[in-house]
Amino acid sequence: xxxxxxxxxxxxxxxxxxxxxxxxxxxxxxxxxxxxxxxxxxxxxxxxxxx
Numbered sequence: 001x002x003x004x005x006x007x008x009x010x011x012x013x014x015x016x017x018x019x020x021x022x023x024x025x026x027x028x029x030x031x032x033x034x035x036x037x038x039x040x041x042x043x044x045x046x047x048x049x050x051x
Contacts, residue, residue: 008040 012034018025 010038010040011036012038 012030013036014027014029016025016027
């Protein structure tokens with residue numbers, strides 16, 4: 001939940017990648033002009049229905 005009421009956002013510049021097989025994770029910083037705060041178009045109600 002966003003503190004600034006923007007809804008759900010993704011960090012495309014430095015996402016966290018998780019390996020489910022060995023239960024490890026890494027934060028991968030990508031090169032290029034990617035968004036740190038990419039807003040998702042789904043509403044919370046839509047996401048709850050799909051969960």
